[in-house]
Amino acid sequence: MKKILLCVGALSLWAMAAIAENGPLEPQLISSEHLSGPASLGLELRTYASNSDQIKLNGTLHIAFGPKNQEIVTDSHNNRFLYRASADEPFQISPIPVKGQHSLVYNPADKLYYANDTANHRIISFSDLSTSKITAETKNIAGIELKRPHDIVVDPATAWIYTINPNSGQVFRFTAIGENESVLSVPVKGYARALTFAKGKLYVIGSSRGRIVEVVDWDTEKFKIYDSFAPTKKNGPAGSWTKTGLVLNDAEFFDGFWYATSYFTKSFAKGSNFDENKFIRFKTLDDFVKGNWTDLSSLIPTGMTPYYLTVNKGKLYLAIFHHESHGNGDSILQLSPVKPSSSRVKKNQRKTSTKAAKYADSVPQPTLSEIAYGDHARHVLDFWQAPSDKPTPLVFVIHGGGWKNGSKERLNRFVDASALLQQGISVVAINYRLIRKDTDIKPPVKAPLYDAARALQFVRSKAKEWNIDKRRIAAAGASAGACSSLWLAFHKDLADPENADPIARESTRLYCAAVNNAQTSLDPKQMKQWTPNSKYGGHAFGLQNFDEFLAERDKILPWIAEYSPYALLSPDDPPVYLHYSKDSPAIGKPQKDPTHTANFGMKLQERCLELGVKCELVYPGAKKVKYKDSSAYLIATLKSPAEESGK
Secondary structure (H helix, E strand, C coil): CCEECCCHHHHHHCCHHHCCCCCCCCCEEECCCCCCCCHHHCEEEEEEEECCCCCCCCCEEEEEECHHHCEEEEEHHHCEEEEECCCCCCCEECCCCCCCCCCEEEECCCCEEEEEEHHHCEEEEECCCCCCCCCEEECEECCEECCCCCCEEECCCCCCEEEEECCCCEEEEECECCECCEEEECCCCCCEEEEEEECCEEEEEECCCCEEEEEEECCCCEEEEEECCCCCCCCCCCCCHHHHCCCEEEEEEECCEEEEEECCCHHHHCCCCCCCCEEEEECCHHHHHHCCCEECHHHCCCCCEEEEEEEECCEEEEEEECCCCCCCCCEEEEEEECCCCHHHHHHHCCCCCCCCCCCCCCCCCCCEEEEECCCCCCCEEEEECCCCCCCEEEEEEECCCCCCCCCHHHHHHCCCHHHHHHCCCEEEEECCCCCCCCCCCCCCCHHHHHHHHHHHHHHHHCHHHHCEEEEEEEEEEECHHHHHHHHHHHCCCCCCCCCCCCCCCCCCCCCEEEEECCCCCCCHHHHHHHCCCCCCCHHHHCCCCHHHHHHCHHHHHHHHHHHCHHHHCCCCCCCEEEECCCCCCCCCCCCCCHHHCHHHHHHHHHHHHHHCCCEEEECCCCCCCCCCCHHHHHHHHHCCCCCCCCC
């Protein structure tokens, strides 16, 4: 088996080059050590069955498992089932006659396969995939005509078989074709294409509303309804994520979590706004209702539709296909739970409070929480979506704490999230790797700074899905978070247009930055000249104290040139707002708080004026203050007519 060492975005290449050109198709491992996302989520991701030269999948909708763990793939657009005895064997083409079929299930009770022959509006049963012989077929159940039946499942405890008419919400139950038939009208509120069994209960997956319906009692028609969180709270029919919310394909319970797939295609939307593909997981159905889910969409290659999910022998399988370009990357993915090694656990451990970090009461509940943008435990962000029919500006918040502590939950210290949202400005708050004395990263400050850049690129990659104007993104933060924000503002664009990873191709440039108590320089000589009792910054470069920092300056000048905001400033940089709350500037004199002194702001403003970069400086006693705080500046600037900036 060949390993593919890729970041998650590189999956968009679909990793075809690593698949064997000849011989049996074998699962392809994407190492969890290098994948941005799965490792931190406790998952290992594999390309399990792919569109190789041998089989040319086209419309991969489902994988099922038969006797002795036989594998059966629904190859819908090719109007065929593919089957093999194991992953070590090549796929065989079944001669069973079908058209546009969606799914299949094996029933151990009667040793028959049952399939939805969707385009032929029938259900068929058969005992052998290697022949064309059909045991039984029907075009109606319980007196109801079948119309494009989609999913079909079997209750492992009772051997009842269930299928669904997607347009009517009619769910059928039977023990064999023509036997013990009944029908139930399930309140799915529109189109519904999937069924699932979890914890001994039947669930009907409603697509149009993003609704999961638990069938509490079949005979008494008792249901429990779970409507997914919708950002507009309009509870409308399917259309787009920003207007109507999820458009569910399927949901399955696996290894302590629910996993769900969602999409609404451009062709179905007929030119109107449409939903981005989504793959999410959540702990409980109540979390599903509240929108407390983890977005796993970055695990899906760009442009691919995540469809039916299947759980088998401790693994989760996901069928994906390209709805707009048939046969382009269609495949089956396999996700397996993995536990980090003890050495990895120790490496990522931090001294944390026994009480989990929480946002202040003044901060609204995030639209999306704990979204992974990388493979480290701290590579997570929260997102607040401002309601708007048009793409919104966004404030990208980086917490402070000397790059040694802190969390995104400190958001209220840096910006007024409620005020921003009310003005139609969305918000993101990130965590990042903290500086450690034993780090192998040189210099240590590279980790938090490049994490911020990657998180910013990740957010830009979500622009359509999150309804963001990717041109109007501002950074905000305090202290070390302010220094990180200025580093992003002044650094050249880190976008790599030729990179296989689509996230890495996104820009890291900002529209503006608004920061509090920022360190504008990481040059100890400069800092000493500005503020004689300076003591901050050595740890950013792995040095123990300021004296060592000053003594080693000449050796680390290349690092200072790369990581000090002052050194990076150039005429084409975006405008900045600097707010200091401690004292007024007094260049060349000791300060009560030399780490957060307004001297930093005064010297940066002087340099900005020399280069023609707009810079507003606010401190106690400052005159002609236009904006009292960062939030006021951000609202005014992000809502103003566009100004282009770039580097």
